Amino acid sequence: MKPVGVVRFLGTNCDQDVFDAVAAVGLKPKWLWYQDQFDRRDLAAVILPGGFSYGDYLRSGALAARAPVMKSILDAANHGTPVLGICNGFQILCEAHLLPGVLLKNDSLRFRDGWVKLRRVGEASAFCNVKESVHLPIAHGDGRYYVEEDQVKQLFDDGRVWWRYEQNPNGSLDSIAGVLNDKKNIAGLMPHPERAMFSYMGGTDGRDFFTSLAL
Amino acid sequence: MSKNNESKNLDEKLKHYRLSREEYERMTSLLGRAPQGVEWALFSALWSEHCSYKSSRVHLKNLFSQSPHVLVSFGENAGVFDLGQGERIAFKMESHNHPSFIEPYEGAATGVGGILRDIFAMGARPIALANYLAFGDVDANRMSTLIDGVVRGIGGYGNCVGVPTITGQTEFHRSYNKNILVNALALGLFREGEPVMSARANGVGNLIVYVGAKTGKDGVHGASMASESFDTGGESKKPTIQKGDPFYEKLLIEGCLEVMRAGIVEAVQDMGAAGLTSSSFEMAARGDVGFKLDLDKVPLRDSTMTPEEILLSESQERMLLIVRPENFEKLKAVFSRWNLDAEPIGAVTKGPHVELFWHGELMCRIDPKILTYQAPRHERPFDKWLPRHRVLNIQEPSFGPDRGDRFDQQTPNELLNILTSPLGSSRAWIYRQYDQRVGAKTIFDCDESVGVVRLPDSGRQLGLVLGGRPHVMRFDAYVGGMDSVAYPALELAAKGFRPLAVTDCLNFGNPENREIMTEFVASLDGMNELARASSTPIISGNVSFYNETMGENITSTVTTGLVGLGDPILDESSHLPPRSSFQSVRDELYIVESAQLIFTGLQGERRDHSPSGQGDLRAKEVAEFIQVVRHLSLSRAVRSTRVVGKFGLPYALARMCTAQLGARVQWQPPSKQNWFSETLYQVVFAVDSDRSFEWRELFNKLAANLNINIVRLGEVSDGSLAFEGENRWSVPTVKLRQAYETPWEFVP
Structure with a gap:
């Protein structure tokens, strides 16, 4: 199988964790540097890990969304390559307009770490062989998903709302924790599946997100 | 000018540079002349308490710091301990008290940044943070703003x-109303083959390279500010506070580790307190070489800066590197990939002098050893330690069920009050603001009594815990010093970890005050004695004196960080350490104790009683107890453990209760003791009832001939915490949980 690209921007800090998670399920991870472009045909999927790209200057994800590597990601996404953005990666995909909506400051105005329960309400084209209910860690300051009121109904109707929190930790609209693009190959997720790979981490529900890439 | 005027001018100058007349005389005799120009600023910074440890060094040299596993101890950026199997760790704790009181967000944030730089300057990748915070009364002036700012600052960075951030400790006491404590600890890992770096400059002709953020006027004179008591002018000191940028730090970590591992850098030091001055003079002195520095080549944020300001700026996220000329281009390329500048600002010379140039003109030429190794050493007066609040013998050392006397109708309510108070309530609202899992190594997070990460190569568990309990220090500084190692070591042992090494942060008031100096020496002795007895060397640390505001000193506070090693986790069937909460109904409850000292504890303080107690800690027996507790905790029969600490056994049991699981115990306090008095030391074990027999056998074997007792307390039950015996009382677990988890009114 072709390798899974893991993107590093300046300030990405979950890059190694995602790299290791991909390797842990027997897939081959490959680094993608933010300044470089790549050939979409070389990769099975692309993951944008979490962190603080560019220190969250301007808005979280805003500067990374304009980095050279995004051109290749856009090209890959347009050709159906699965793309997953986790946490800051989700923010970047929204800022790049590959996903609808935006992630605002948590309603508490504080960073929030902890474990959350999620319910799956949509189906991604990849990252899909996952249970309907999972327990994953969150760690974010800007996790409040928002999209114009008239759009949110459309997202639900089109099956593009991917995951919802059972207990809303950040004030997200309709407790939305993850969304999909219209072709369902681009996915954004606020919680961190790479932090729930082994029992010692406190749970293993994150594994399926990575193993389902091999299907 | 008249002689009188001259002397007045000198006094003013000394005051400006925060130097004493004796120090002036020492300066002139070492230089062979009077100091000139920029030298004044150099002496002010490097002879400050903060940089020179002039009041503490004579005592610190006696610290137990040697073991075959200690690769680096004092004298470098951080201590390094060898874990075997190619894995080594660097760790250190440092105070950032003064800046955090003036500007809590930036003060705390740059405290975290500074300690991280000490770790990766050694070549280790930081993998865990911890912080020890001591605040005043929550309703004291500015306190809610300080608490909120500090927590946000730590999280933000x-x-x-x-x-x-995998563990922490938060204390409250009125003695910190005008001087809070922010002590940050960082721990880094060297994997097999990764080099341990040094801050010793070497190689005549090597380049001195400046890397990182540009230099600005922030933090000028920070080090000497931190070596002074606060007066009412705290606000006016705001310009001496540094502002951090964690994004830059992240880039620096990656860039520095990359050049270190490529072997293209000879020595590294971060520019911390007293900035370029301390880093350059200390690196030169350590390496016994000279430096030629062109101050005009230092990258500046503000082109109007004077040489003195450039030397003393405490701008953050800067490192000084020694690089062979042939490696410079390679090094520059690595940093530019990480979007960082690397500027040569000078070269290593044969020495012995450090020469500072400003646009080609020599402005200062001085032997760095005068400023570092030959800094003044004060032997501040102190007295022999005499316990004031305790008698040394325990009349009735026995401890067991059915010994209750006074029961107060308010006892159940009092437990709930304790759990709701800032002293006893959950700190989750603090640590939920910290990322506890980035790095994907976290096994136990801040919910547990010990933070645990998994080492990625060997799979072994590494435990991290903070220590130092101010209420024990207020009871007795010598006991408090011992406790600062004993209590966290027990917490590690109760999770099956072998305590390995200690870092410390000594937060004290004015060392010129004889009582403070006496407490300093007594607590250091206590800490040292226990470290030696338990074979846990003290490998790094920091002293913060002058935690005094308008004549009021803080509680003398020794804080520590201990690291322990546990078994490997190799696959999904590997055994995890016992939890700190109950796991299963009908588990048998035991207290294992080496009761050497009983005192009124934190509850006594809550009731405004002056502390009192009886007994004496014997380091050897405490060390034996730690060993026994560790072996008992490693048994797979054990499902939960908790060290009994503040507010005694009822509080410890309440903390072990979950929303569902409680306990039924046959326990009453020993005669003449309050329900919430504290015994050093006790550990609660919850043991699988099917395997308790073999576990008791293990206890008998381990504790034979030792002064260690075991008492069967009762069992884990459903729905309430119930004390049985002469005075029976119980509280539903849901109420305990609710009380513990309700944060007190906290509106910044």
Whole structure:
């Protein structure tokens, strides 16, 4: 199988964790540097890990969304390559307009770490062989998903709302924790599946997100 | 000018540079002349308490710091301990008290940034953070703003650089109303083959390279500010506070580790307190070489800066590197990939002098050893330690069920009050603001009594815990010093970890005050004695004196960080350490104790009683107890453990209760003791009832001939915490949980 690209921007800090998670399920991870472009045909999927790209200057994800590597990601996404953005990666995909909506400051105005329960309400084209209910860690300051009121109904109707929190930790609209693009190959997720790979981490529900890439 | 005027001018100058007349005389005799120009600023910074440890060094040299596993101890940026199997760790704790009181967000944030730089300057990748916070009364002036700012600052920095905060400790007492404590600890890992770096400059002709953020006017004179008591002018000191940028730090970590591992850098030091001055003079002195520095080549944020300001700026996220000329281009390329500048600002010379140039003109030429090794050493007066609040013998050392006397109708309510008070309530509202899992190594997070990460190569568990309990220090500084190692070592042992090494942060008031100096020496002795007895060397640390505001000193506070090693986790069937909460109904409850000292504890303080107690800690027996507790905790029969600490056994049991699981115990306090008095030391074990027999056998074997007792307390039950015996009382677990988890009114 072709390798899974893991993107590093300046300030990405979950890059190694995602790299290791991909390797842990027997897939081959490959680094993608933010300044470089790549050939979409070389990769099975692309993951944008979490962190603080560019220190969250301007808005979280805003500067990374304009980095050279995004051109290749856009090209890959347009050709159906699965793309997953986790946490800051989700923010970047929204800022790049590959996903609808935006992630605002948590309603508490504080960073929030902890474990959350999620319910799956949509189906991604990849990252899909996952249970309907999972327990994953969150760690974010800007996790409040928002999209114009008239759009949110459309997202639900089109099956593009991917995951919802059972207990809303950040004030997200309709407790939305993850969304999909219209072709369902681009996915954004606020919680961190790479932090729930082994029992010692406190749970293993994150594994399926990575193993389902091999299907 | 008249002689009188001259002397007045000198006094003013000394005051400006925060130097004493004796120090002036020492300066002139070492230089062979009077100091001139910029030298004044150099002496002011490097002879400050903060940089020179002039009041503490004579005592610190006696610290137990040697073991075959200690690769580096004092004298470098951080201590390094060898874990075997190619894995080594660097760790250190440092105070950032003064800046955090003046500007809590930036003060705390740059505290985290500074300690991280000490770790990766050694070549280790930071993998865990911890912080020890001591605040005043929550309703004291500015306190809610300080608490909120400090917590946000720690989170804002640590979360962004991507190092998880896995444990911490938060204390409250009125003695910190005008001088809070912010002590940050960082721990880094060297994997097999990764080099341990040094801050010793070497190689005549090597380049001195400046890397990182540009230099600005922030933090000028920070080090000497931190060596002074606060007066009412705290606000006016705001310009001496540094502002951090964790994004830059993240880039620096990656860039520095990359050049170190490529072997293209000879020595590294971060520019911390007293900035370029301390880093350059200390690196030269350590390496016994000279430096030629062109101050005009230092990258500046503000082109109007004077040489003195450039030397003393405490701008953050800067490192000084020694690089062979042939490696410079390679090094520059690595940093530019990480979007960082690397500027040569001078070269290593044969010495012995450090020469500072400003646009080609020599402005200062001085032997760095005068400023570092030959800094003054004060032997501040102190007295022999005499316990004031305790008698040394325990009349009735026995401890067991059915010994209750006074029962107060208010006892159940009092437990709930304790759990709701800032002293006893959950700190989750603090640590939920910290990323506890980035790095994907976290096994136990801040919910547990010990933070645990998994080492990625060997799979072994590494435990991290903070120590130092101010209420024990207020009871007795010598006991408090011992406790600062004993209590966290027990917490590690109760999770099956072998305590390995200690870092410390000594937060004290004015050392010129004889009582303070006496407490300093007594607590250091206590800490040292226990470290030696338990074979846990003290490998790094920091002293913060002058925690005094308008004549009021803080509680003398020794804080520590201990690291322990546990078994490997190799696959999904590997055994995890016992939890701190109950796991299963009908588990048998035991207290294992080596009761050497009983005192009124934190509850006594809550009731405004002056502390009192009886007994004496014997280091050897405490060390034996720690060993026994560790072996008992490693048994797979054990499902939960908790060290009994503040507010005694009822509080410890309440903390072990979950929303569902409680306990039924046959326990009453020993005669003449309050329900909430504290015994040093006790550990609660919850043991699988099917395997308790073999576990008791293990206890009998381990504790034979030792002064260690075991008492069967009762069992884990459903729905309430119930004390049975002469005075029966119980509280539903849901109420305990609710009380514990309700944060007190906290509106910044």
